[in-house]
Amino acid sequence: MKTKETANNIMAIFKRELSGYFDSPVAYVFIVIFLLLLGFFTFYISRFFEMGQADLRTFFEWHPWIFLFLVPAVAMKLWAEERRMGTMELILTFPVTVTEVIVGKFLAAWIFIGIALFFTFPMVITVSYLGEPDIGPILCAYIGSFLSAGAFLSVGIMTSSLTRSQVISFIVSVVICLFFILAGYPPVTNVLSGWAPIWLLNLISEMGFLSHLISIERGVLDLRDLLYYFSVIAFMLVVNGIIIQNRRAL
Amino acid sequence: MxxxxxxxxxxxxxxxxxxxxxxxxxxxxxxxxxxxxxxxxxxxxxxxxxxxxxxxxxxxxxxxxxxxxxxxxxxxxxxxxxxxxxxxxxxxxxxxxxxxxxxxxxxxxxxxxxxxxxxxxxxxxxxxxxxxxxxxxxxxxxxxxxxxxxxxxxxxxxxxxxxxxxxxxxxxxxxxxxxxxxxxxxxxxxxxxxxxxxxxxxxxxxxxxxxxxxxxxxxxKSAVHGAVTLSLHNHDPEGFVSCIQEQDWVSSVKILEKNGNDFKARIFPENNDEPVADKVISAMFANNYEVKSISVEQGRLDEVFRTITGTGHPLSAK
Structure with a gap:
C-alpha cells in the first residue's frame, strides 16, 4: 500500500517533469546543442576520421566536458523555478514526501539526458559501418557516460534547491562539477604529487569523475566504479533533501 | 475539525x-x-x-x-x-x-x-x-x-x-x-x-x-452601530441639533455634511443595541422636520477593523 503510493507519487512527479522539458523549447535546444557540440569536438577537434580507428574513444572523451555545462543547465530549473514561481508551496503541501519529489525530479532529468544520449546512435552506426568495433567497450562507455551525467545532475539538482535564481544554481553547479572532473585529471594529480601526502593525493584522485569514467570506458564495469557514481548521486540527493527540509523550517 | x-x-x-x-x-x-x-x-x-x-x-x-x-x-x-x-x-x-x-x-x-x-x-x-x-x-x-x-x-x-x-x-x-x-x-x-x-x-x-x-x-463593535442617519431639507442645522440633543435616548448628534439649508446628520443613541428609528421618526414628526431619507447604521466593518488592528483612526468616532 505504502510502496504503491510512493511509486504513484514518484511517477506523477516524474511524468510532469519529463513532459515539462518537452513542453518548452528547453528539450529541443538541449538535444540539438548537445549533438552539435559532440559532433564538432569529435570530428573537428579530435579528428575522428583521420584517426583511422574503429572505436569511439575520441567521441566519449568529450562527454564529461560537454556534460559539465549542459547538465547543470538541465538541472538548474528543478527547484529554483518552483521556488521562484511559488509552486514549491503547492508541491510541498501535497501528500507527497520530499524524497518522492526529489527522486521523481531527478529521474525525469536523468532519463531526459538519457534520451539525448540515445540520439548519438548514428556514431555507433558510423563506426560499425567503417570497421568492426568492439561493441562491449562502447556499451560500457555509454553506461559510464550516463552515470557521470547522473552524478553531475545530482550536483545540479542540489544547487538548484539552494536558490531561486537559476543562474546562481548553474554557476555553483558548474564549479562543483569542474572540481569533480579536475580532481582526477592527470595534470592536477601530477601537480599535487610533488608535495601532497599520498593519502590526500589518493583521496582527491578517487573523488574525481575521470579516473572512474576511464576505467569504465575501457570496458571494465567494476563494482567499485558503479558504487562510486551511485554514492555521489545518493549523497547529493540526501543533501538536497536536507536543504529542502531546512527551508521548510526556515 | x-x-x-x-x-x-x-x-x-x-x-x-x-x-x-x-x-x-x-x-x-x-x-x-x-x-x-x-x-x-x-x-x-x-x-x-x-x-x-x-x-x-x-x-x-x-x-x-x-x-x-x-x-x-x-x-x-x-x-x-x-x-x-x-x-x-x-x-x-x-x-x-x-x-x-x-x-x-x-x-x-x-x-x-x-x-x-x-x-x-x-x-x-x-x-x-x-x-x-x-x-x-x-x-x-x-x-x-x-x-x-x-x-x-x-x-x-x-x-x-x-x-x-x-x-x-x-x-x-x-x-x-x-x-x-x-x-x-x-x-x-x-x-x-x-x-x-x-x-x-x-x-x-x-x-x-x-x-x-x-x-x-x-x-x-462599530462606533456607528445603531446610529440613525438622516437627510433633512430646508432646516437650520443648529436648531436641529439642539432640539434632538434634548431627547433622553440621544447620546450625541453630528452634522455630517451641509449644503445650504439641506444637511445630513447622524444621531447616536444612548444604547446602541436598542432600535431607535421609530423614536427618531416621531421626534421628527413632532418638530415638523422634513425628512428626505433615513437609515439605521448596521456598523462599519472597515472601521472596526481599523480600530482593532490599530493602523489608523476610526472614520467616524462619537
Missing part, C-alpha cells in the same frame, strides 16, 4: 505568529483577517505543513500536521496566495497531475478532472497552457486544484484576489455551496467578502489573534 494549537513562528528573531489557537468545525467558513504582514499567510502555511512552526501544531481531522503530516495533508485542499500554477502546462494536464498526486487513477481520474473543470468554469480553456490565461483563470485553475479531491478541509489564501466582481461572486457562491460538509478557512482583506461568506471571523494583528467572533457581532 481543524484545531490550531498555540502556533508560533519566528523568522530569525522576529515573532511573526504569536501563540495563535482556534478551532474550525465542519459547516463553518472562517474568515481570516488582518493587515498585510499580520501573519495570515504564515499561519496558513503552518496549518498546511509548508512551514514548520517554531512552536505549537495544527491537527487536521485528527491527524497532526507535524507527526502525521502526509495523512493530514491528504485531507486538506490548499490555495496558496497568488495561486501558483506551472506556466507551461495545460489546464487539463495540470489538473490531471494534481489528481494523480491525490491518488486517483484511470477513468476515475479523468472523471474527476472533467468534473472539476466543469465546476470551476474552465471548460473553454482546458487545453490552453496556463501562461496564456488571465489572472482570473489562473486563480480558478489553482482553486480547481484545491478542490479536486473533494477535501474535508479547505484552506484558501485570498481566493478572490485579482478576480473581477462577477468572478468574485462565482467563487464566493462556490465556497458557500461547499461549506455544508467542509470546514473552510479563507483569508481576505476584503471586508465585504468576509461579511458575505464567513460564518465566523478571526482578526490577526502583529501576529496575535485579537478577535474571534461572528461578523454581526463584529459590526456591533
Amino acid at each position: 481543524i484545531e490550531v494549537k498555540n502556533l508560533t513562528k519566528y523568522f530569525g528573531v522576529k515573532k511573526v505568529v504569536d501563540d495563535i489557537s482556534f478551532k474550525v468545525n465542519k459547516g463553518e467558513i472562517l474568515g481570516f483577517l488582518g493587515p498585510n504582514g499580520a501573519g495570515k499567510s504564515t499561519t496558513m502555511r503552518m496549518i498546511t505543513g509548508f512551514f514548520a512552526p517554531s512552536a505549537g501544531t495544527a491537527v487536521i481531522g485528527g491527524s497532526d500536521i507535524l507527526e502525521d503530516s502526509i495523512s493530514a495533508r491528504k485531507k486538506i485542499g490548499y490555495l496558496p496566495e497568488n495561486a501558483p500554477v506551472y506556466p507551461d502546462m495545460t489546464v487539463w494536464g495540470y489538473l490531471d497531475f494534481c489528481a494523480q498526486i491525490r491518488g486517483f487513477s484511470g477513468t476515475n481520474r479523468k472523471k474527476r478532472v472533467e468534473e472539476t473543470i466543469e465546476k470551476c468554469f474552465l471548460s473553454e480553456v482546458k487545453f490552453q497552457t496556463v501562461n496564456t490565461l488571465s489572472k482570473g483563470f489562473k486563480q480558478r485553475v489553482c482553486f480547481a486544484q484545491s478542490i479536486i479531491h473533494d477535501p474535508e478541509y479547505l484552506i484558501l489564501d485570498e481566493p478572490t484576489d485579482g478576480l473581477d466582481p462577477n468572478q468574485k461572486h462565482e467563487v464566493r457562491l462556490m465556497i458557500q455551496r461547499m461549506s455544508m460538509e467542509k470546514a473552510i478557512i479563507l483569508s481576505t482583506h476584503i471586508l465585504e467578502e468576509m461579511d458575505a461568506v464567513c460564518t465566523r471571523a478571526i482578526i490577526i494583528a502583529n501576529g496575535q489573534l485579537v478577535i474571534d467572533d461572528t461578523p454581526s457581532n463584529l459590526r456591533k
